[in-house]
Amino acid sequence: MDIPAWLKSLEETGLASGIRDSLYVFPILESIHVMALSVVFGTITVVDLRLLGFASSGRPFARMSSELLRITWGAFAVAALTGTLMFMTNARVYYNNTPFRVKMVLLALAGLNMALFHLTAGRSIARWEKAPAAPGIGRLTASLSLALWIAIVFAGRVIGFTTTGAQAKEAAPAATNFDDFLTGGADAPAPAPAPAPSPGPAAASAAPPDDPADFSIRTIMAAKVDPSGDFLFESIADIADEHGVSHKAPRTPQEWDAVRHHLQVLVDAEKLLIVPGLKAAEPGDRSSNPAVENEPEQVQKLLDSQHPDFVARAGRLREAAALGLKAVDARDTKALFGAITAIDKACESCHLHYWYPNDKRARQAAQEEGGIVE
Amino acid sequence: MNDFAVWLSTTRPSLFLQIHEAWMIPIIQSVHIIGIGLAVGAALMMTLRVLGWAGTDQTVLATQARFGPWLTGALCLLLASGGLLIVAEPVRELVTLSFWVKMVFVATLTALAVSFQRSVRKQEQRWEQTLVRRPGVRLAAILVFVVLGCIILLGRLIAYDHIWGHLSPATKA
Numbered sequence: 001m002d003i004p005a006w007l008k009s010l011e012e013t014g015l016a017s018g019i020r021d022s023l024y025v026f027p028i029l030e031s032i033h034v035m036a037l038s039v040v041f042g043t044i045t046v047v048d049l050r051l052l053g054f055a056s057s058g059r060p061f062a063r064m065s066s067e068l069l070r071i072t073w074g075a076f077a078v079a080a081l082t083g084t085l086m087f088m089t090n091a092r093v094y095y096n097n098t099p100f101r102v103k104m105v106l107l108a109l110a111g112l113n114m115a116l117f118h119l120t121a122g123r124s125i126a127r128w129e130k131a132p133a134a135p136g137i138g139r140l141t142a143s144l145s146l147a148l149w150i151a152i153v154f155a156g157r158v159i160g161f162t163t164t165g166a167q168a169k170e171a172a173p174a175a176t177n178f179d180d181f182l183t184g185g186a187d188a189p190a191p192a193p194a195p196a197p198s199p200g201p202a203a204a205s206a207a208p209p210d211d212p213a214d215f216s217i218r219t220i221m222a223a224k225v226d227p228s229g230d231f232l233f234e235s236i237a238d239i240a241d242e243h244g245v246s247h248k249a250p251r252t253p254q255e256w257d258a259v260r261h262h263l264q265v266l267v268d269a270e271k272l273l274i275v276p277g278l279k280a281a282e283p284g285d286r287s288s289n290p291a292v293e294n295e296p297e298q299v300q301k302l303l304d305s306q307h308p309d310f311v312a313r314a315g316r317l318r319e320a321a322a323l324g325l326k327a328v329d330a331r332d333t334k335a336l337f338g339a340i341t342a343i344d345k346a347c348e349s350c351h352l353h354y355w356y357p358n359d360k361r362a363r364q365a366a367q368e369e370g371g372i373v374e
Numbered sequence: 375m376n377d378f379a380v381w382l383s384t385t386r387p388s389l390f391l392q393i394h395e396a397w398m399i400p401i402i403q404s405v406h407i408i409g410i411g412l413a414v415g416a417a418l419m420m421t422l423r424v425l426g427w428a429g430t431d432q433t434v435l436a437t438q439a440r441f442g443p444w445l446t447g448a449l450c451l452l453l454a455s456g457g458l459l460i461v462a463e464p465v466r467e468l469v470t471l472s473f474w475v476k477m478v479f480v481a482t483l484t485a486l487a488v489s490f491q492r493s494v495r496k497q498e499q500r501w502e503q504t505l506v507r508r509p510g511v512r513l514a515a516i517l518v519f520v521v522l523g524c525i526i527l528l529g530r531l532i533a534y535d536h537i538w539g540h541l542s543p544a545t546k547a
Contacts, residue, residue: 027534031527034407038526041408042415056440059432067428071418153411154404161400290535291466360380360465 007091016088020284026089033082037156039075041149043068051121051142053133061129089284093163100163103155110148117141217273217303218281218296225269225317228262229347232324232340235259236333249333259336260328266321266343273314276307280354292359299354313350320346382464391462399462406455410529413448414522416441420490421515424506434501438494445487470535476528483521486514 010016019025047065049055056064087094094100121128121138128135134142235255237248250256272278280303281296294302303310324339352363382388391398422428423437432440460467467473494501505511 027531028527031530034410034530035414035523035526038407038411038414039418041411042413042418045412046415046419055444063431064429071428150408153407154401157404157407158400161396286534288533289466290533291463291469361383 003095004092007095010088010091013088015085016091019085020089026086029082029086033079033086036075036079036082037153040072040079041153043072043075044145044149047072048142048146051134051138053139057132061134062125090163094159097159097163099155099158103152103159106148106152106155110145110152113141113144113148117145216279216281216285217299218285220269220272224265224272225347228265228269229343231262232259232266232343235262236337236340247333249336250328256328256331260325263321263324263328263339267318267325270314270318273317274311289356292362293356294354294358302354310350310354313346313353316346317343317350379464379468382461382468385461388461388464391458399459402455402458402462406452406459409448409451409455410526413445413452416445416448417487417518417522420445421518424515425512426506434506435494435498438491442487442491449484449487467532470532472528472531472535476525476532479521479525479528483518483525486518486521490514 019029046056047068050057050059050061050064117138121134121141124135128138133139235248235250235258250259279296280299285296287293287295320339320342323342324336327333327335327339348362352359356362419429419441420437423430423432423434429437493505497505
């Protein structure tokens with residue numbers, strides 16, 4: 001079976017897109033998921049501690065566990081349902097997410113562990129249920145159960161931290177050809193007429209580029225600008241540490257070439273970023289830090305109302321990167337440092353304007369460095 | 375409060391947590407959720423006993439003695455991990471409406487738990503026989519659940535404060 005295609009069809013169901021498009025449903029599903037899992041975890045802990053003899057050791061086990069496990073299973077069903085609904089909204093990203101996979105494996109292990117209990121100590125409950133603790137194998141499964149469920153909570157929480165922004169990475173894999181997008185986008189500058197596609201295998205490449213809705217400023221940032229920017233910021237620095245001040249800069253021809261490549265990416269990124277009508281983010285993208293960041297629709301509003309300003313800012317990025325190219329060609333470390341500082345300021349001042357205008361700390365830092373170009 | 379949050383975010387412990395946030399925040403949040411699980415489990419056992427839906431082989435006092443300390447312990451764990459989360463992300467927490475409404479519910483839950491504990495100790499006999507049948511008491515037991523549900527909902531909504539955060543009086547001012 002073609003799993004990615006099936007996952008994609010899950011994402012495209014009316015139910016999944018309805019949840020994605022609503023501002024309220026996903027947070028509510030997440031909250032119900034936490035309520036349900038806290039009941040699952042809380043009741044399982046009570047039962048496990050009884051098996052271990054740490055608490056409730058005077059209570060007969062059979063009655064206590066049958067009373068509680070009803071509740072556990074009910075809550076588990078709610079958690080599974082809300083979890084499935086959340087999964088559907090972004091199935092391919094979750095499927096490829098390591099913490100998600102780890103969590104599913106841990107859940108399966110918790111199920112196996114439960115089966116182990118029922119096949120061993122669970123068969124002879126009547127014999128030991130009035131004892132303060134279960135026999136050895138029962139205590140072992142109880143310890144495993146506690147460890148597994150704690151790990152499940154951790155893995156579950158990490159999913160949320162490793163899938164935000166992953167949407168962009170998923171939508172724009174390394175092989176994505178942004179040039180096709182640029183020449184194929186409806187609003188893009190008119191491309192030179194492409195040679196007529198020859199029939200046969202090459203026809204596949206003449207297929208219309210992916211839906212432009214798959215691309216946004218956010219995807220371009222995630223796929224191109226951000227990685228190259230990070231590379232450049234890492235490539236040159238004054239490092240002050242216990243060994244004094246040292247300078248980090250490209251030295252070998254390969255290192256200079258790598259810096260040149262990433263500067264060129266930034267120069268080229270300008271014409272992608274300023275494509276008219278390009279959206280700020282994909283539908284359903286949300287800020288992971290809404291206290292200081294604008295939401296995509298707020299960014300969009302700013303972009304729509306002042307596109308010339310955005311174009312000018314993208315131009316500053318290109319100019320700074322072009323200065324960097326000259327510095328590389330002259331092997332001038334000092335000029336390169338200046339160019340990369342200018343790139344940093346171009347990024348930060350534009351982000352402060354469109355993306356996180358409420359981030360007082362970032363604004364203050366930028367002002368101190370003279371980075372805000374208004 | 376905004377100024378305080380910004381100030382807190384520049385302090386040394388806060389900066390430490392922010393620098394290591396890629397690991398610290400998920401870990402602290404997971405500990406926080408484990409704490410919620412323990413608190414919900416303990417509160418569930420006591421309320422089900424009061425309602426007579428589970429654990430009726432134990433007295434109310436015995437149930438309280440078994441789970442009360444766990445609830446207290448879980449609340450301490452929640453306060454500690456929650457405090458760290460505030461230090462780690464002061465601006466995110468302290469300026470959101472969800473956070474402050476959540477704190478009101480946390481105070482309500484604490485008051486309910488403390489008064490239940492005191493009352494059970496003082497009026498043991500009445501609890502076992504008459505109080506558990508009183509509609510007001512049963513209502514209070516159910517209220518504990520509603521309050522816990524609201525705390526969890528609001529806790530998660532801190533991350534989504536844009537949905538209703540504009541209702542906050544602080545934003546209007």
